[in-house]
Amino acid sequence: MGSKKHWTRRNLLGAGGTVSAALMLNPLLATAVGEAARKRQIKWANWGGNHRSQPSHIAAPQSEEEVVDFMRTLGGPVRPVGSGHSWSGLVPTDHSMLTLDRLKGxxxxxxxxxxxxxxxxxxxxxxxxxxxxxxxxxxxxxxxxxxxxxxxxxxxxxxxxxxxxxxxxxxxxxxxxxxxxxxxxxxxxxxxxxxxxxxxxxxxxxxxxxxxxxxxxKHRLHQQEWLADIDEVLEDIEPLIRDNQQFELFPIPHSRRTIVVVTNEAEAGAADNIEDDPGALNDLRKVFDVTRKLPAGEDFIYNNVLDYAFGDTKHRIGPSYKVLAHPRTVRFMEMEYTVPADQGVACLREVLATIKAHAPEVSFPLEYRYIKGDDTMIGMFSERDGCAISVHQFADEPRWRDYFALVEPVFHKYQGRPHWGKWHSLRDKDLAVLYPRWEEFKQIRRELDPEGRMLNPYLREIFGEP
Ligand SMILES: Cc1cc2nc3c(=O)[nH]c(=O)nc-3n(C[C@H](O)[C@H](O)[C@H](O)COP(=O)(O)OP(=O)(O)OC[C@H]3O[C@@H](n4cnc5c(N)ncnc54)[C@H](O)[C@@H]3O)c2cc1C
CATH class of the missing domain: 3.30.465.10 (Uridine Diphospho-n-acetylenolpyruvylglucosamine Reductase; domain 3)
Incomplete structure (x- = not known):
């Protein structure tokens, strides 16, 4: 490696959210309706590229009144779509899609x-x-x-x-x-x-x-990140959680290293400094591909290369909304489960051990975060403080489903709740066990939508609707 690489969160999770034009909902197309649109073959796909569909038309109302008109006059199923940044099957439909691209501000x-x-x-x-x-x-x-x-x-x-x-x-x-x-x-x-x-x-x-x-x-934040020994961090994690406004880890599979990221209020007068390094994930992949082929001692070599290439402490300072957001250019797939906050460390250790034993090809870092409980009915943090653990794989790695299927049972063991926007295999009966208010939500949904207009085949499975 020539020069030292700088780790940042955007590095880790693949900088640059280039959503290719082909995969983005084109706002111009969004006005097309009915048969004309069908003839033009509207194609929709999510960011991850694992869901594609051909809606019969896409509506882009310009006012709340137009949304009301649309719902009243146009029959049949409809799926609202945002930016298509979900890996789960919430959005795809062969019927109507509705975007609020024009309702902003x-x-x-x-x-x-x-x-x-x-x-x-x-x-x-x-x-x-x-x-x-x-x-x-x-x-x-x-x-x-x-x-x-x-x-x-x-x-x-x-x-x-x-x-x-x-x-x-x-x-x-x-x-x-x-x-x-x-x-x-x-x-x-x-x-x-x-x-x-x-x-x-x-x-x-x-x-x-x-x-x-x-x-x-409005406020300014100072984010710092460094490379550390994963066992040492997990042994003494409480002060990191308690003493920082925001804390997270990016554990690196098959190494003893994790990226630690802490974010706090910036000191008055600290100069803005926001840098991104979109290529770091690919660099990590290349390093791993070389070291894993070495006949012996690859862990030792891998850890040392990581220390050398990515070991510096990095700083990111600026307005909160700039410091917290990171570009993503490398396309990837993701599964995330939220386990009870006090089970996070045990669950992470087991996930890492599973990867070490059974997923020799995985280099993509995990992500490990804490979130306070809330009173949403079926949010992942509903009435439970949570620890969210994500696993990722490069989208060009065709066996990402096998990897996720390998790790998923570990999350189940810890009563993990899947992120609604990310890939998972759970359905109605599993979800009823994880959410005390699941049936209540379903009842509310049926009362609002007795005809099931807001459902696509995936949501029918999620809610156990025929
Ligand atoms: C690169 C990347 C990074 C991510 N990072 C994070 C992260 O850090 N933390 C995290 O928690 N998640 C993360 N996610 C997941 C993402 O935040 C969620 O999947 C989110 O729901 C996507 O928002 P969207 O606008 O793209 O909505 P879509 O994916 O298009 O839709 C999501 C859901 O919202 C519904 N919806 C959209 N608009 C409306 C509306 N007007 N009315 C009613 N329902 C509506 C859709 O029907 C669907 O059910 C990430 C995803 C990607 C691809």
């Missing part, structure tokens, strides 16, 4: 309470600067910012921080257009249970048109 805001209402199609990458202009910032967010606000909260998208909740937990009100075309304004004092269901509703209850967030004052 700030609806209203309150300087005193630091609350803001936005149109649900607003992208997370736009939300940050918009809020900064208002003196506000989202409390916590995912490590990418390509998603729409509605898409993100519909799957309980989260970042990390034991005292911080998922993005759904910061939603304090929302506007839902039901499958019958009624408009419901939901918040904790109005239809509380429906509100808690809709804050993580998998797009199965209707179309969210507006979201009100409880933000905090």
């Amino acid at each position: 700030v609806v209203s805001h309150d300087e005193e309470t630091l609350q803001a209402e936005v149109w649900a199609g607003t992208k997370l990458f736009a939300y940050g600067p918009m809020m900064e202009d208002l003196g506000q910032a989202i409390v916590n967010m995912s490590d990418v910012n390509y998603q729409t606000m509605a898409g993100a909260i519909s799957t309980s998208t989260h970042g990390t921080g034991a005292a911080l909740g998922s993005m759904s937990s910061y939603v304090i009100g929302l506007q839902l257009v039901t499958p019958r075309g009624e408009v419901l304004e939901l918040h904790a004092d109005n239809e509380k249970e429906l509100f808690n269901a809709a804050r993580t509703g998998l797009g199965s209850l209707g179309v969210i048109t507006r979201l009100r967030f409880q933000n905090r004052e």
Whole structure:
């Protein structure tokens, strides 16, 4: 290796979220309707490329009234779509797709309470600067910012921080257009249970048109990351969790190393410094491919190469929304399960041991995060503080399903709840065991949508609907 590589979170999880034009929902196509669109063969695919479908048409309403009209006048199944950044089968449909690409921006805001209402199609990458202009910032967010606000909260998208909740937990009100075309304004004092269901509703209850967030004052963060011995970190993990606003790990399979990432408020006057290194994941892959072929002592060599190439402490300083978001250029597949927070270390150790014993080809780092429990009905953190553990594989590695199937039983052993937007194999009966309010959610869903208009074949399996 010539020069030292700089590890950052974007390095680790593959920098650069280049969503190829072919895989992105084209907003121009989004206006096409009915037969004309079918003739033009609208094709939709998710970011991971593991789901493709050919919707009969895609609607892109420009107002809440148009959403209502659409739901009232157009019969048949409909799936709302955000940025297509889910690996699970929530979105694909041969029927109607509805995008809120044209419903974006700030609806209203309150300087005193630091609350803001936005149109649900607003992208997370736009939300940050918009809020900064208002003196506000989202409390916590995912490590990418390509998603729409509605898409993100519909799957309980989260970042990390034991005292911080998922993005759904910061939603304090929302506007839902039901499958019958009624408009419901939901918040904790109005239809509380429906509100808690809709804050993580998998797009199965209707179309969210507006979201009100409880933000905090705009702030700057300082993120630091370094390479450490995984056993030493796990032995004494409590201070890292307790003493940092945000803490996470990227354990590197088949090595004794993990990347440690901590994020705290930046010191006043610290200069902005946000660098990305999109190629690091591929570099890691190449190093691993060479060292694993060595006849003996490959662990020792691999650890040393990692220390040499990626060992420096890195700093990332700037506005919170810039520090927390990382580009992704390397396409990958992901499975994530959330286990009870106090079981995280044991579960991670078992996952790493399973990979070491049975998945010799895997070099992609894991991700390990803490999230505070909330009162959503079926969010992964519903009434439970969670530790989210993700495994990934390069999208060009055809056996990613075998890898995920190998690791998944470990998560089941720890009562893991699958991330709604990521790949998993669980269905209705398994989910009923993991979510105390599962049947209640299903009942609410059936009442709102007795004809099952909001369901695709995947969601029918998820909810056990014929
Ligand atoms: C590279 C990458 C990095 C990621 N990083 C993280 C991470 O750090 N943390 C994390 O928790 N997750 C992460 N995810 C997962 C991602 O945040 C979720 O899958 C999220 O739901 C995707 O949002 P989207 O806008 O792309 O929605 P889509 O994937 O298009 O849709 C997701 C769900 O939202 C519903 N939906 C969309 N719009 C509406 C609407 N207006 N009304 C009702 N329902 C609607 C859809 O029907 C669907 O059920 C990542 C995904 C990728 C590809």
